[in-house]
Amino acid sequence: MNLYFNKIKRTKGNITLASRSLAPPAYSYHSIGDFDVGKKGWGYKNFTVSFARTEEFWRLQRLSYISMRYTINNKDGVRFEPWHVKII
């Protein structure tokens, strides 16, 4: 809740904009099996679109049991998150 309120404050009260990068409390798919992945040694850069240009990203794309939760222009209106995967 605190993270979400701080995000709303940083977006000057724009809840729609805040929700594009941080799920409201109780609405995160992380609680039902989604997880974030990254390239070892990349740190925060893993949480940028640059991750979509890594070999690690493309190796994940070839796995049949996971897929990306938030693709480009996803129907949820969430930003593109190549690091966020879901179990199929």
Ligand SMILES: [Zn+2]
């Ligand atoms: Zn995530």
